[in-house]
Amino acid sequence: MNMKKIRNLTLAAGLCYLAGLAPAVHAQQKPNIIFIYADDLGYGDISCYGMKKIHTPNIDKLAKQGVRFTNGYATSATCTPSRYGILTGRYPWRQQNTGIAPGDASLIIPTDHKTLPGMLQDAGYHTAVIGKWHLGIGAPGTTIDWNADLKPGPLEVGFNYAYIMPATLDRVPCVFVENHRVVNLDQNDPITVSYKHKVGTDPTGKENPEKLRMRTDPNQGHNQTIVDSISRIGWMSGGNSARWKDENIAGIITQKAIDFIGQNKTTPFFIYFASGDMHVPRYPNSQFRGKSGMGLRGDAILQLDWTVGQITHALDSLGLTKNTMIVFSSDNGPVLNDGYLDQAVELVGSHKPAGPLRGGKYSSFEAGARVPLIVKWPAGIPKAAVSNTLIGQIDFYASLAKLTGQPIADGDAPDSYDMLQQLLGKSKVDRPYLITQGGPLSIIEGDYKYITPSKGPKVATDVNIELGNHPSAQLYNIKKDVFEKENLAEKEPARVKAMAEKLSAVKAAAGSR
Template identity: 55%
Template sequence: MNKNLFSLLGLGTTLVTPAISIYAQQTKSPNFIFILADDIGYGDLSCYGEKTIHTPNVDKLASRGIRFTDAHAVAATSTPSRYSLLTGHYAWRRNDTGIATGDAGMIIRPEQTTIADMFKTCGYTTGAVGKWHLGLGDKARTQDWNGYITPGLSDIGFDYSYIMAATGDRVPCVFVDNQRVVNLDPNDPIQVSYEKPFPGEPLGKDHPELLTTLKPSVNHGHDQAIVNGISRIGYMKGGKQALWKDENIADSITNKAVNFIRDNKDHPFFLYFATNDAHVPRVPHPRFVGKSGMGARGDALLEFDWSVGEIIKTLDKLGLTENTLIVLTSDNGPVVDDGYQDRAVELLGKHRPWGPFRGGKYSIFEAGTRIPFLISWPAKVKSGVSNALVSQVDLFASLSALMGKEIKKGDAPDSKNYLSAFLGETKKGRKYIIEQAGTLSVSTSKWKYIAPGNGPAYNKLTNTELGNSKEPQLYNLKKDRGEKENVASKHAMEIETLKAILEKEKALNPQYVPITH
């Protein structure tokens, strides 16, 4: 065990002698769990003050640790956000980290170092369970869905993986267990395409009568391959026995996460548990249907809370709670109608998934990237609330510091050590953060500058303000957290200061990874 951990655990380094076994040392090391929600916004959890939803298990976790009010994902969409969290590298420094198709090659390349790699070198068993959406295989369209898919998660630091091949609304709709499709019948091989349909396979746009579970919203593009009475993005043939059941996704991945914890209870582990619930298509298990009064999206939030509860219950039962550091957060902000007729808008009522902020998923405004963020480690972290400015990109460097692990040159180049802020020892976080959604923004705890961009200002399909403008934007978040008034014309000095920070960061371009797929 390293000196940093001994200090944090209240132990003196002199306690370690050659007579103490490695096993005895390792039992003192904390376990780590990342619970990464999908499309859950700042206002979707009751611990953030929302009165229209009750998420008691998340609330329990919050009561055991720190709830951050100014925490941010790097991007307002899934793939780039997850990439940055796992690698400590800004996704916007690359040109291939957009929303990944289901047949995308690995976005994180095997030569890159991930946070899982870091834990593994510290003697941890590492696991990834749930939504992946960061590509598989070497290059797009080259995966062997009917054999061993390589490269895969074992090449980027994970000892064990049980993942959704892509994401809920994209084919192939199968689980991949340690890089092999689960329950695959070799006599019914999988074929996947994002270019053209397979002859004889019905599509949602042509056969609405087959859409018995959910129908797509108009012009959203979820009208291609039909799986479980739901049309998806992309084309697929075969693999019928391997297809997941949408209403069982949460149960399946939660069960795998719980089993991983049980299997590794006697030695330190790192678990990356990425849920799918609030992401479309939303098909919560029947035991949650109708429970929220807000339709499928609200019920999915309760399902997510149940998954969190199962993790907490397992840790409590195994006596691991005190010395397990849990990070609970979301990949980006919320979206209500994201492509299916699930009555989410109609039944929303007074619920505000975005909280007091403007925008949502896909948006450079605050609700796109200001996300729920909790850290619980009862052995060392006191319960409370922190308004420190923090970013998910810094988890890599901060937890490396906790482990006493020096980051090699070139690894996690954009991640900085803010361990004291994450552990609640100080409320001073980053001086500024950078976020991505169509354009880039740079924010301090007070000012937010949004760089001019050529993208649309509004997404009619999702009813979301994207924040793009050909003019520079500046908002005083202390006085105007809803970003109602652009004060760029009144504060030229602030504009120049923040613009200079952004340009400096863009010029650095550390560890630019050559595009090979």
């Protein structure tokens, strides 16, 4: 859908809904909650965290009206496990098969435990997931039939409504799924997907590079079925009427979020809005292409900022701004070349996507999991603040349970801490400790970070990112040495021993608040 049309629809929706809204808003006490979850956005990629080359005014406005955290973390340095952690309140490494999911993965989130959206359903919320899912669909051990009902999926783990890209942007099938069905699917053109062998006769990037709008890195394998002139990981045939156009993804999912807001304006709602903008393949709408001066990755950051502006404008138009909590964050740190040669490396210039941090996506160093984190809620956060409190995305489960008065059953959200007062800027007490996952696990406690020994490569040469692997222990004072230059392990063996034992104890336990 054209971005200009979406903007006009947003304005029209606001005018239509606003007239009869005021009594319902005043009657509602629980805040609406919107998570805006960016993909591969680095700590230094937005203006309020230090970006100088381009401006992100709509995201910056959230920070100017809320709490901006400088020590906020995803659970992991890659996408699938971080998404698992935020929705379950459970460290993803506690469960098998929570690594980066293939496009035909079965549902990773267990259906026998309450999730964050499920807990909010119990509190009377209407819940929606819109955008990138990448947490699997279907029962374990079964093969997905993309032409039938797709379940279990988001609706079976706490969402009332789903409009998703089922995997991620560089993996087939490149279709939207609404609730249990592929959108716009022609049953006479059924979808077949395989990650083991070629299916159908669609051209592939490997066989037909002349059909591509952007070249792929020959070392990274994004050379299978071509969809929208871009080759992907995996093979797909059929479903031609259902296939997305990459430049329209942001506009479509933004409009779906605005529609859900309008439809649920008189009751509390929760939206988990997962943008795919910075994830490869990057091909933002023509409204943004060429505008950043930093190539398609920079253009995608501008598009993400536009999305934030559209959502906040819709809230303003509907009179919902004051009692809506907006959480903005990212699933992991940045990566430039991640399979497609789109000039992200050549045009980055002096910009540092990770800001002052070392590493990036996939890394155990700080840039892997330390990410932007902003919370805005005018009714609950009357004064803007910057907080250096140690906090994790995994803590939203327990914190929002406290906010909405919901109990947490034994076994649910075992690793989530109630950090509500910190989220509201009323406390600066750190989380007792936090475990993050690059390759090896790390534990952060106070000013220090311990990275467990590991035998992997020191650098992922295909993406040019330091991974943090080392055969012996690493210890950093990340308050004084945020770039993790000086390994203090030999100087402070007692601290290394204590933190290693703490990590082992947490791993052995089921988790506790």
